[in-house]
Amino acid sequence: MSGSYERLLEKLKRVHHLGTVAGLLGWDEQVHLPPDSADQRAEQLALIAELQHAAAADPEIGRLLDSLTPIDAAQEVVIREARRDYERVVKLPSEFVAEKARHSSAAYHAWAAAKEADDFTAFAPHLEKHLALAHREAAYLGWGDRPYDYAIDKHDPGLTAARLTELFDELQAGLVPLVRAIAASPVRANPGIFRAFPVDAQREFLHEVTARMGFDYRRGRIDVSLHPFCEGAGADVRMTTRFDVDNPLDSLFSAIHETGHGLYEQGMPLAAQGTPLGQNAGMGVHESQSRMWENQVSRSRSFWNHFEPRLRARFPAQLAGVGSDALYLAVNQVAPTLIRVDSDEVYYNLHILLRFALERRLFSGELTVADLPAAWNALSQELLGLTPTSDRTGVLQDVHWSGGAFGYFPSYCLGNMIASQLWFTVREACAGLDADFERGDFSRLLAWLRAEIHQQGRRYGALELVRRVTGEELTPKYLLRYLEERYAPLYLR
């Protein structure tokens, strides 16, 4: 029996290693690939994906799962989650997987062209096809009656559209008055105060910050790509950021966000790499880690009390005319924007509520693809107080739907809620964290996250993890309280 269990772990690690190889090929594609090498890279990636699929669908995994009876809680988790993965792989016909991959590639190019041309109608048929594929995928997996729940569960096991609706409705009820009040405030942050920050010095500063946070540069690195991301696992975690000499906060906060993801990946038990005990607990939990470091930690007074003098030491001339209050306000700018990725952490949630509401209605059939742009624009006006001036700045702005990634957006907002709820818990569990941060010491926070979140792997889904760690059901009230406590003193004095 124990031999069979070891054999199962071996099989799972094979799948994992192929995933990390594909991850490195993808990283290299974003960071280093010569301009005319994309076709060759696509062939390499397709072959590795095929081999990974074959490894994941290996019938021996099925036989081992059927024959194994877990002898402890750890084995129970591994077998339960391995079965979940295995069933997803074997229940999807390979023709379907190939069809979806082909369509995703075509839809991506159609989306990019439609966005460029600012013409949603050119993308609409591709989105319709993706919706049809999503319904078929759900049916293959036995979720034919609840296709959107399937899409959500795929990213965050245990979550449903109904549960998200409750959470998001409560969030919206508290958030809209807050953003209205901030919008009416005479206080305005000025991000234009940053000019001519040399890239090398920016790089050194963000390296200092992220190393302080605890990112282990002996088991990872940071490079530059057009869109920041974090990939890799365990002993080799690769993050990226991007640099703009007139916007040093963008590179810094992008790096801090990715470092949050990276700390999670580096924090999982190394010996369990490639098995469910060394894998993440879903997109929402992953995002909670990046968001907590990016927002709760790195927009705090105590964080900046430590790093402001260090920033000034590196950029004395650039910051000579910038007072501490102006700097801190720029770090905590709140202002509506049409573009999700440019949004501050307050408005950001409204961007997600918009997408969630539209996805839900698309899946239920209440909304047709043809009516999507108008619905988007109306909801944008309602939630953000802004109506897109174009498809490009509205319904076509995000890449996700071109890959058929429905049910993915909610996890961003889920991450914000989880981060806040964990934040109030850890501040009680570890009294005096602010004093730590003032000294540039994040070790107690990281140790707590390691023990409570990172080391748990995929043991629990987001809802159960939050319940166990915070002693309470997941609720948006901590996110609302956090935002109130951070932004009311700045904007609503």
Place this chain on the structure above:
Amino acid sequence: MSGSYERLLEKLKRVHHLGTVAGLLGWDEQVHLPPDSADQRAEQLALIAELQHAAAADPEIGRLLDSLTPIDAAQEVVIREARRDYERVVKLPSEFVAEKARHSSAAYHAWAAAKEADDFTAFAPHLEKHLALAHREAAYLGWGDRPYDYAIDKHDPGLTAARLTELFDELQAGLVPLVRAIAASPVRANPGIFRAFPVDAQREFLHEVTARMGFDYRRGRIDVSLHPFCEGAGADVRMTTRFDVDNPLDSLFSAIHETGHGLYEQGMPLAAQGTPLGQNAGMGVHESQSRMWENQVSRSRSFWNHFEPRLRARFPAQLAGVGSDALYLAVNQVAPTLIRVDSDEVYYNLHILLRFALERRLFSGELTVADLPAAWNALSQELLGLTPTSDRTGVLQDVHWSGGAFGYFPSYCLGNMIASQLWFTVREACAGLDADFERGDFSRLLAWLRAEIHQQGRRYGALELVRRVTGEELTPKYLLRYLEERYAPLYLR
């Protein structure tokens, strides 16, 4: 039938793609890998190697090869060479392959430690085991009576120890008087004239030079690693160099050498990538391409007449006190050294003759591993006029034997001979090449190499390729003539 042929190509391309994935993992390991990620990389590489072996040993390849009758010369080449590869893969028991891989890893670490400790006896048992493995490998492939010929043929199909002995004896007879005469010359190059060349400017200059040579940076790149190398194929060729502010010629000539390899890889027919028509004709031919660009081209007067003013424009202060003759002499320094990789192009060949003579005697049993250091030192004195002061600067200096790579060294010298013989041919075929180089125009040379060498793929082994292209059997006389013409005017005036 044509369907079967297409199927064979598909199968061969799978093997190739897995090889390119392994290549990229290896490149990344040398260029970017975080310090504590080596174990994870080793696991990834082992898995890809296993999958590549399985793809290469796919019994369907054997069935296709048995069933196919070539309908033209191209198919004949593909089927002949694919059979050669397939037989090598299937005739080696997988236990043997695993044993050799394990031993190579152990022997590599033992070699590194022995070199560090300057103690050959600590490495000796590992070398003995590698010799035994090499004999077994040859026997598996049906070369049990000629194990060293097998080792040579593996790198350069068609070459034998007997043929190399003839070639190298003739070379030695001509070379030794030349180096003796140069050693007796009062003329001395002074490489110490280069000081404080900033790395960024070095990088820009070598980028200018290598792009001029014709390297396509849309299908490749150059980075930095401890030991320069070139890997990749077709649409994605990755070279490396290294920088020393006080030795700009090292980074430049390393980059030019790797560019010679890179041009060969980029010059093979792209559509035939992954099949024998898109693969190289052996190590000796590959080396001939790097050596011709590094030596015949880039140490020439005409090359420097073009690039010297450009180098001076980038480094005006550093070169202010350096005259043209001193610069050109530094580029063409000839001086004995114990270390092969530090050697100039004249002495270099003697380093190879030494290694070849010792390998041949090790394989025949004339020489034991225990007696190897003494034999090395004696031959070093005889050929180079220098006796190693330590194992580290003698028998332990090279990594090759720690991986069991016997029969590899000769291809370096073979490459020098081929490069020279091609050089005299192309200068006749394309009159006025020197005038091209004076203008920084290498396009006619590259076009000739493309047509005569690169586009031929694996059609011909080194001996036949040389015969067809130059109209003459391979001979060392052109290498001797080239060295005489280059160095006599500088040192023997």
